[in-house]
Amino acid sequence: MEAINFTAKTKKLELVRVPVPVITQPDQVLIKVAYSGICGTDLHIIQGEFPCNEKNSFTLGHEFSGTVVDVGADVKIFKKGDNVSVDPNNGCNSCDFCHSGQPHFCPVGGILNTVGIYRNGGWAEYCLVSLTQVHRIPNNVSLEQAALTEPLSCLAHGFDIISPVTVGQKILITGAGIIGNLWVCNLHLQGHRDVTVSEPNLKRLEMLGKLNTGFKLLTPDELKKNQKADPNYKFDVVIDCSGFPPAIEHAVTLLRRGGKLCIFGVAPPHAEIKIKPFDVYMNELKIFGVLINPFCFPKSLGLIEAMGDRYLNFENLGIKTFSLRQYQDAIEMLKSGTIAKAIFKL
Template sequence: MKVAEFQGIGTIRIEERPVPKPSPSEVIVRVMVCGICGTDQHIYHGKPGSASVVAPRVLGHELAGEISAVGEQVTSFAIGDRVTVDPNIYCGRCNHCRGGRMHLCDHLKAVGVTQDGGMAEYVTVPAANCFSLPAMLTFEQGAMMEPLGCCLHGIAQLDIKPGASAVVIGGGYIGLLMVQLLHLYGASPIVVSELDKSKHAIAVELGATCAYSPVDTDLMSVREEQASGGFDIVIECVGRAETMQTAIHMAGKGGQILLFGVADPSTDITVNPFEIFSKELQIKGSFINPHTHNAAIALVQQGKVDVTRTISHRFSLEELPDAMASYPSLRVTKGILHLT
């Protein structure tokens, strides 16, 4: 089989390997579609993912495909079944797992991070991490259940009531999923701050009230125009110091702020404690996607969330090394690999 092997910072090469065989509790998935996550780019440039990455490694934690082999203990799936994969593997033994916060597992493993992932024609996955993909859904939709699941976990950190004013900072793929979820919760208005003006119309199409460029528009004036005194909900989906600091300023009294964008580990922000005190702000983080796959599947199956509208680039496996090297210049909203 062919794999795209991450061999160190800035290097991915197409290699050939034997097709793997499953252990008793595993399945082999013939990968049909694999998403390219911002985290894959972070890893490519030497930053950590959800856990440490040791090269050589096949990346890719957003994937869907068909089961081509099953381990002898696997009874829940059969060869030919269509599946979407939750990549995160928890130990079940540490205090976090036993306390119901398994996503904070002290021994977290993940397909495409600590073990080989979906940027390959075949991948080994624990059967417990596979979810049946309904026949009405495509493999592209199936691969996008992981990022949607992450957004669902993030949204669950907030107490969103119908009519709550909201602003999403960053209108990329994740930001536009957040817009759709806020719309489902009944938030109004929903404002998007996004540099790329080509995304503004899509944001409105997917549920935003309006979208602005922070370069051309004073966001503080937008705050007063759309949510006098500040927004009830602020979701930051960029991960840069300046946008996280803006998120705090955009919040109104009693506001809830979700710092969802993945920042460089060396990034620090300047926070005014008096602003947090005087506005009684809640600032929260969100890490991966504990047990959200079924909910993600249901929302897409019901047509409540569109996970493919903002896929902007599709690549073959052979195109991946060049694509990863030039990714920032391609202006990708969401990129995916097709392996068939």
């Protein structure tokens, strides 16, 4: 089968031919991949800015959907032909964090054992995963839409963390990549209308307009201009989807007293921001981090059902599909910002 492998020591990404995985454990599921996304985290990995498997070459891809083609002897709830999506994260089920319902903090699991980051993932024709990480797709959800289950599961976790966010509050989203666009969809679906999106790439702002939400779309310079003209130009909630330190620093200055900052985008590990502790104290600011997606796949699939074609149309979201052989074009277009997301269609 074809797969896209990455070698961390040399930062080498290449299309290779490898054997189709074979089930060796009774709790394994073999999936024929249908759609597999390129995440911003993948770009950080390729650039050597995010931890991953450094011991062996491995197949990237932690956002994917597909069809079950084989199951281990102990697998009873899935059968050949089932359409599924895969939660790439799991815990050890033994440590204090796992027993406390926080597997994303697991010292040997969570982000440290992710399919497509530490284990072979979905940038391939087939992928072998554990039964516990497989989720059946509802009949009215397509494999194409289900490729967004993983990013939407992270969003669902983030929304749980920052809730309550009541309709009528003033919200700012910084960054109009796919995550920013999915936040736009989620907020609009839930009735929010006083939402502003800040993005320096005019092409991405133009694409975002296709979602027809009526939200205000501004560049960071326009945001600063509004702030300068009106000292009370502030927001109740800021959701940073850029992972860009200057944008996060600016976001803090845009919070109303009692405001919430959600750091959702993944910044490089070495990045730093400067915040005045006095302002946090005086204004009772709340800063939230969001790490992956514990127990949020069912919520994500529910979101996908509710959003449907109204929100999850690939063209309107700025998503373009590619073959595995087009991986270099996909990565370059994503880096340039001419698209919001690239997804491999197999």
